[in-house]
Amino acid sequence: MSETQGSHRRAPWPDTAPGPDPHDAPSAGPYAGPHDAAPHEEAYAAPYADPYGAAAPEPQVPAPRGEGRRAARRRAAAPAGGRRRTTAEPPPTPPPPAPAPGAGSGRRRRSGAAPAPAPAGRAAAPGRDSWRRIVPQALVVAFLAGGTTAFVAADKAVRLTVDGVPRTLHTFAGSVDELLASQGLGVGPHDLVAPAPGSALDDGQQIVVRYGRPLRLTLDGTTRQVWTTARTVDGALRQLGVRVEGAYLSTPRTATVPRSGLTLGVRTERGVTFMADGRERTIRTNAATVKEALDQAGITLHGQDTTSVPPDSFPRDGQTVTVLRITGTREVREERIPYETERVEDDGLFAGTEVVERVGRPGARRVTYALRTVNGVRQQPRKIAEEVVREPVSQRVLVGTKALPTSVAGADGLNWAGLAQCESGGRPSATDPSGTYGGLYQFDVSTWQALGGSGRPQDAPASEQTYRAKKLYVQRGASPWPHCGRRLER
Missing domain, CATH: 2.20.230.10 (Resuscitation-promoting factor rpfb.)
Structure with a gap:
């Protein structure tokens, strides 16, 4: 059974018959409505002591418009702080407000009954407890606010472009290299990073990363290894300063240069001059050989015809090539x-x-x-x-090796040294001005060879010449030496 039914007795009224009381009428104040009680009646909504020990019944509070009776009773029973009242701890009875002049309570209380006194100590407690609760909460709020401010200040929104692909991201990195490390982007000596990796990172900054790509470039017959950060063949050639207008490319200009690298052959346009059949012809060509450039110039080789440089050589810019017309x-x-x-x-x-x-x-x-x-x-x-x-x-x-005899019978004992001095001045290699006679004794070649000598007499040893002279003396005497022969007798 509810608190408002059955078990509660209403306090008796005074012996006098109730008469009409002007205070029973609802107040016409600003909060009054056709179904509302007067505002001052809510102050007496709490139960009061009964002289017979029974609790006074709760006043019936009219429900607001659109509200049921049970909701109205729950609202009337609720304490001022919004917490629900329990039987274990009755809420304190607020002191009754001073009645307005001419205003009644609407119902008379039994004489001698007084409102219940308020619990001791409740008046001073709210101020002290409130500060104890507010100060820690304020400190926590201030700490959280400061941390949030620092968190927001350290966060940066940057725009990172890697090989032409942009993206916007938030980071707490303080420098460019920290940002790259946090994103797992490693860079090498051939890669381009702008700004430099050691630069400080600011909010709203743009960072560009271009990876290096190896390029095996054969330019006009010369091969070399280069690096480029361009992503296309055309961009790589422009970055390397290679003139592509009119050039031959082994790979299209729009082709992509992969990270692993590319092999590229380039033949730039060159001016070559041909001299053929008495005429001079200069053409612009990107041919790989002189023979190919010759065909582009409209010059034909026939038979044994050729050029002044090998036909399969690379034509250089400004080179002059002569066509050789050959008949044989x-x-x-x-x-x-x-x-x-x-x-x-x-x-x-x-x-x-x-x-x-x-x-x-x-x-x-x-x-x-x-x-x-x-x-x-x-x-x-x-x-x-x-x-x-x-x-x-x-x-x-056959060449003789037998030793010559030292003497010739009939010729030994003569003055051969005096004869040699007279004929040649004692010189074994002497030759007359005509070249007919030679040696110590001025033999002619025929006489020398007839005596068994070989070659020329002036080439033979002095002993052999003396031996051949003695043999000649035995055969013919001193007649071979008409002017100096008399020296032999001295």
Whole structure:
């Protein structure tokens, strides 16, 4: 059963019959409504003591418009602080406000009944407890506010572009290299980072990263390894300062240069001059060989025609190439092959004596020559083939090694030194002005060889010359020396 029914008794009214009381009427104040009680009646809504020990019934508070009776009773029973009242701890009874003049309570209380006194100590407690609760809360709020401010100040919004792909991100990094490390972006010596990795990082800053790419570039026949941060072939060539207008590219200009690298061949446009048939022609070409550039110039080679530089060489810028018109024939000639002389020592012959044992015979060969005329000028013949027709036969000569005799009967004891002094001045290698006579005793070659000598007398040793002179004296006397022969007798 509810608190407002059954078990509560209403306090008796005074003996006098109730009459109409002007204070029973609802107040017409600003908070009054057709179904509302007067504002001052709420102050007496709490129960009061009954002289017979029974609690006074709770006043019936009219429900606001649109509110049920149960909700109205719950609202009337609720304490002023909004907490629900329990039977264990009755809420303190607020002191009754001073009644307004002429205003009644609407109901008379029984004489002698007084409102319940307020609990002791409740008046001073709210101020002290409030400060105890407010100060820690204020400190926590201030700490959280300061941390939030520092957190917001350290956060930066930056725009990072990696190989042309932009993105906006938030970071607490203080420098560019810290940002790259936090994003897992490693950079090397060939990569481009702007601003530099050690630069400070500010809010709203733009950071650009371009990775280096290896490029094996063959430019006009010369190969080298280079690095580029461009992502296309066209950008790489422009970054390297290579003129691409009119150039031949092994890879299209719009092709992508991957991170792993690319092999690229480039032939720039060059000016080449050809001199052919008495005319000069200059063309712009990106040809790989002189022969290809020659075809672009409309010049044709016939037969043995060629150019002043190898036709398969690379044409350089500003180069002049002469076309050689060649006509030629072949000529076959017979040529002699000389024989060799073989000298064999023979101890049966005196020293200085040589005998031809086998006569040598020359050989023969057939040689083919190419005769060329270049641009009307005859060139020196060029041997292009040869064939041996007859092999040569070597000559065999026996050379004596037997010691010569020291004396010749009938010639020893003569003044051979005086004769030599008169004929040659005592010089074994002496030769007369005509070249006919030579040696100590001025032999002619025929007389010398008839006496068993070989070669020329002035080439033989002095002892051999004296020996041959003694033999000549035994055969013919002093007549071979008509002017100096008389010296032998002295």
